[in-house]
Amino acid sequence: MVTADAVIHGDRDRLIGYSDAEHPVVLQLGGSDPAKLAEASRIAEDFGYDEVNINCGCPSDRVQSGRFGACLMQEPDIVAECVAAMREAVSIPVTVKCRVAVDEDPPRETLFGFVDTVAAAGCEIFTVHARKAWLSGLSPKENRDIPPLDYGLVADLKAERPDLTIILNGGIKTLKESAEHLKTFDGVMLGRAAYQTPYILAGVDRLIERGEGGDTFDMQARLDALDVYRPYMEEQLAAGWKLSAMTRHMMGLFAGQPGARGWRRTLSEKAVKPGAGLSVLDEALEHVTNAVVDA
Known part of the structure; x- marks a missing residue:
């Protein structure tokens, strides 16, 4: 994730440069100002990015103080304004990554309300980390482990909003698990599993092409x-x-x-x-x- 301000004012080659071998590649942006996010999206498109994504899932103190990340789940109208401005600025997809809810907010009402509001602004793709984010009391690391996963709730979202593309994230460690989730969801996002055991990605093509989710060592x-x-x-x-x-x-x-x-x-x-x-x-x-x- 890179903040919209950093993209606009920072060293772009250093911050958002990448290798052509990485396509398709997505730039995840942090921010809550529609005009700034629109400008950062234009820059991303000019750089050749295939998609821009708004971070509405990070629970760290730093992103809260900057009014982006998971705290934006409590301001769906703002996120909708950002999506609308970004879609007006670029032709590449504008997507959102979020949690199921924040703090004591009720998960089902929060997730469905957030997604419906943002989808009305034109967002069609949501990556959902299937945990709550606790903005106080838990560190960012603890927020990746302690709040319980609720895959069922995200599955309900997909079932009740079949026109949207729903990608599941959170706690998925193997391609075998990914293959099971792909029976329900449009996609699966691997985070720590891809970082901690990067060779797992070597089997993704086999998983997509043949539905085989076995993890091998070569x-x-x-x-x-x-x-x-x-x-x-x-x-x-x-x-x-x-x-x-x-x-x-x-x-x-x-x-x-x-x-x-x-x-x-x-x-x-x-x-x-x-x-x-x-x-x-x-x-x-x-x-x-x-x-x-x-x-």
């Missing part, structure tokens, strides 16, 4: 992925980015496999050092490849 495919990623890392290092900016997203690539601990330790300790280069990646990889040979 060492060679993971090594091949690193080979494909390596030229990109070289380009980014040459452009002045730190190695850790890229390797921190790779910590879980070999999760649960022999050598994974040495892989993570080497990257976490050495990739952050000034001047760290791809030799650190090679050193980390030795822990994995040596473990395979020893096995």
